[in-house]
Amino acid sequence: MEPIAGVEDDRLKLALTRSAQGDSLAFAELVREHQGMVFSIAYHFLRDRALAEDLAQEVFLELHQGLDRIQSPAHLTYWLRRVTANRCIDQGRSKQRRRELALDDAPEPVAAEQPADPLLLEKLQQSLAGLPEKQRLMLILRFQEGMGPAEIADVLEIPVNTVKSTLHRSLADLRRGLTRKIREVRYAFF
Amino acid sequence: MHFSEDDLREALKRKDPGPDFTQRVLARVEQAKTKGKPAQSAKKNNGFFAWWQLRPAWTVAVTAVLLLGFGWGGYQYAEYRHQKQEAIMAERHEKELQEAERARDQAILALQIARSKLNHVLQQTQVPAVESDKIRRQRL
Numbered sequence: 391m392e393p394i395a396g397v398e399d400d401r402l403k404l405a406l407t408r409s410a411q412g413d414s415l416a417f418a419e420l421v422r423e424h425q426g427m428v429f430s431i432a433y434h435f436l437r438d439r440a441l442a443e444d445l446a447q448e449v450f451l452e453l454h455q456g457l458d459r460i461q462s463p464a465h466l467t468y469w470l471r472r473v474t475a476n477r478c479i480d481q482g483r484s485k486q487r488r489r490e491l492a493l494d495d496a497p498e499p500v501a502a503e504q505p506a507d508p509l510l511l512e513k514l515q516q517s518l519a520g521l522p523e524k525q526r527l528m529l530i531l532r533f534q535e536g537m538g539p540a541e542i543a544d545v546l547e548i549p550v551n552t553v554k555s556t557l558h559r560s561l562a563d564l565r566r567g568l569t570r571k572i573r574e575v576r577y578a579f580f
Numbered sequence: 581m582h583f584s585e586d587d588l589r590e591a592l593k594r595k596d597p598g599p600d601f602t603q604r605v606l607a608r609v610e611q612a613k614t615k616g617k618p619a620q621s622a623k624k625n626n627g628f629f630a631w632w633q634l635r636p637a638w639t640v641a642v643t644a645v646l647l648l649g650f651g652w653g654g655y656q657y658a659e660y661r662h663q664k665q666e667a668i669m670a671e672r673h674e675k676e677l678q679e680a681e682r683a684r685d686q687a688i689l690a691l692q693i694a695r696s697k698l699n700h701v702l703q704q705t706q707v708p709a710v711e712s713d714k715i716r717r718q719r720l
Contacts, residue, residue: 414606421602429597443597450605451612510583514591534592
């Protein structure tokens with residue numbers, strides 16, 4: 391597995407060097423490689439596909455303008471996560487987007503406590519959208535990107551202990567919110 | 581309701597922005613390049629006078645500095661005037677006090693002189709009349 395990772399790293403290194411020299415094909419390769427990450431962070435944060443795509447494009451535009459400052463593929467990933475996170479927070483502040491979808495918009499409940507249940511996933515996403523910005527972003531970085539508390543702390547420039555406690559609290563809030571939602575739906579249903 | 585971390589991972593799994601996303605990013609980069617070029621060349625040509633392009637900001641800054649400067653200077657000048665006036669008043673008061681003291685001393689001295697003269701006159705007037713008659717006769 392390691393040689394493949396090494397080859398991948400070399401490929402990205404080469405693409406990075408060539409992009410910095412103005413090769414647009416190499417830059418396209420970098421975009422293709424990271425577009426899922428950048429777009430998904432933005433999408434899960436904003437819950438709006440058009441806004442998320444616009445934000446992701448702006449992130450890559452900023453990357454193109456500052457390619458000479460990127461030192462390695464790992465640095466690139468870190469930089470992209472950091473810039474995306476900051477832009478998400480800025481976007482969230484400017485739009486005051488902390489919306490929660492109305493229960494009427496949600497699909498009808500079916501069997502609730504099953505793994506990978508579409509209803510559960512939908513409710514999870516809705517509850518996540520209702521969390522405060524920082525909490526939401528931390529959960530996205532933790533569970534979408536699989537980042538550890540130290541990495542999240544580094545990206546968001548906050549203490550590791552704050553990240554740990556916030557993650558803990560966010561999960562508790564998420565559970566509470568989800569239970570409330572399901573209960574409300576059940577009452578409405580019966 | 582319970583959910584596992586895997587459920588959360590599933591809910592937050594990466595999404596694909598669509599097949600043409602890369603092309604759209606590249607188009608936007610090209611667009612930014614073409615927009616940025618004239619601005620950059622203008623910046624290079626006017627490097628020395630580039631600050632002039634920021635003249636609204638400069639104007640505001642300079643006006644603010646001047647206003648602050650004048651305000652501070654005015655306040656300092658008013659303070660200086662006030663202190664100077666107070667010093668003059670204090671000096672005048674001191675002089676008046678000294679003059680009053682001198683006048684009082686002179687008045688006391690004059691009163692003392694007048695008293696001694698009056699005493700002398702009173703002593704003269706209280707000499708017995710007999711003695712004065714004798715003296716008068718002797719003179720005659």
